[in-house]
Amino acid sequence: MTAPILRHLTDLRACRAGWRDEVATVAVVPTMGALHQGHLSLVRAAKAQADRVIVTIFVNPRQFENTDDLAKYPRTEETDAEKLAPFAVDAIYAPAPDQIYPEGFATSVSVSGVSEGLCGAHRPGHFDGVATVVTKLLLQTQAERAFFGEKDYQQLMVVRRLVRDLDVPVEIVGCPTVREDDGLALSSRNVRLSPAARAVAPALYRALKQAAGAIAGGAPVSPALQAGREAILAAGYSEVEYLELRAAGTLAPLAALDRPARVLAAARLDGVRLIDNVPVLAV
Ligand SMILES: Nc1ncnc2c1ncn2[C@@H]1O[C@H](COP(=O)(O)OP(=O)(O)OP(=O)(O)O)[C@@H](O)[C@H]1O
Numbered sequence: 552m553t554a555p556i557l558r559h560l561t562d563l564r565a566c567r568a569g570w571r572d573e574v575a576t577v578a579v580v581p582t583m584g585a586l587h588q589g590h591l592s593l594v595r596a597a598k599a600q601a602d603r604v605i606v607t608i609f610v611n612p613r614q615f616e617n618t619d620d621l622a623k624y625p626r627t628e629e630t631d632a633e634k635l636a637p638f639a640v641d642a643i644y645a646p647a648p649d650q651i652y653p654e655g656f657a658t659s660v661s662v663s664g665v666s667e668g669l670c671g672a673h674r675p676g677h678f679d680g681v682a683t684v685v686t687k688l689l690l691q692t693q694a695e696r697a698f699f700g701e702k703d704y705q706q707l708m709v710v711r712r713l714v715r716d717l718d719v720p721v722e723i724v725g726c727p728t729v730r731e732d733d734g735l736a737l738s739s740r741n742v743r744l745s746p747a748a749r750a751v752a753p754a755l756y757r758a759l760k761q762a763a764g765a766i767a768g769g770a771p772v773s774p775a776l777q778a779g780r781e782a783i784l785a786a787g788y789s790e791v792e793y794l795e796l797r798a799a800g801t802l803a804p805l806a807a808l809d810r811p812a813r814v815l816a817a818a819r820l821d822g823v824r825l826i827d828n829v830p831v832l833a834v
C-alpha cells in the first residue's frame with residue numbers, strides 16, 4: 552500500500568500528533584525525489600532503526616546555483632511513491648513550495664568551515680540552501696533520527712555541524728554509498744548521461760580508489776591526487792572540479808595522511824556534474 556502524500560505542514564503535524572502517544576522513534580529521510588536504490592538504502596536503514604518513517608520529497612530551489620540544473624532535475628513523484636510502497640513507510644511529505652518558503656521568507660542557515668571549499672567553492676550558495684531546507688524539514692517533521700548518504704559527504708558534514716550548533720534534537724545517521732556493479736555511485740543525475748558517457752563514468756570511482764590506495768600505502772599526497780585527476784580526464788571527463796584529500800571529520804585540507812581521511816572529487820562528464828568520495832583506509 553502506498554503511504555499518504557502530505558502536502559501541507561498542518562497535515563504533517565496532524566499525522567505526527569496521531570503517533571505521539573504510541574510511538575517511540577520517528578525517522579526522516581530527506582530527498583529530492585527521483586528515487587533510486589541509494590535512497591531506498593536510507594529508507595531501509597530508517598525502517599530498521601525507527602518505529603515510524605517519513606520520507607520527504609522536495610526539489611529545493613534554493614540549493615541550485617544553476618537554473619538549468621534545477622529545470623532538468625528529474626521529477627517522478629508517482630513512481631517514487633510506488634518504489635516506497637514495499638517499505639511501508641508511514642508518510643511521504645512532499646510539501647507545496649509555500650509550506651517551505653512562505654511569502655516573506657527571509658531566513659538563511661549558513662554553516663561556515665565544513666561548507667567551504669569542495670562543492671561549496673563550485674556551487675555558490677548551495678550549502679546555505681541545503682542547511683536552510685534541512686533545518687526546516689527537521690523542525691517540521693520533529694524526527695528523532697535523520698538519514699543521509701555518504702555519497703554527498705560534505706552535505707553530511709554540514710548537516711552534522713548545524714544540528715550540533717543549533718541543538719536540534721535529532722540524531723544524524725550517515726549511510727554508505729550504494730554503487731552500480733561497475734562502481735558508479737547511484738545518483739539521480741546519472742540518467743542524463745548518454746550511453747557512451749555512462750560507459751566512461753566509473754572512471755571517477757576508479758581514480759578515487761587508486762588515489763586513496765596509493766596515499767594509504769605511503770605515496771606522497773600531491774602526486775597521487777594529480778595522477779587521479781589525469782586518469783579522470785584521460786577516461787573522457789571534460790573537467791575535474793576538484794580531487795582532494797580531506798580530514799574525515801572536519802574536512803580540513805590535508806597535505807599528509809596524519810588522521811582519518813577521505814578523498815573527494817567532483818567532475819564533469821557529458822555536461823553532467825558527478826561527485827563521489829572514498830575513505831582512505833590505512834594499510
Ligand atoms: N548512491 C547513493 N548511496 C547512498 N545514499 C545516496 C546515494 N545517492 C544519494 N543518496 C542520498 O540520498 C539523499 C537524497 O539525495 P538526492 O535526492 O539529492 O539524490 P541524489 O541521487 O544524490 O541526487 P543528485 O546526485 O542528483 O544530487 C541524500 O542523503 C543523498 O546523500
Ligand SMILES: CC(C)(CO)[C@@H](O)C(=O)[O-]
Pocket residue numbers: 581582583609611614681684685703706
Ligand atoms: C538533503 C536534501 C534533501 C536537501 O534538499 C538534498 O540536498 C539531497 O537530496 O541530498
Ligand code: BAL
Pocket residue numbers: 614615703706
Ligand atoms: N545530492 C545533493 C543535492 C544537490 O545536488 O543539489
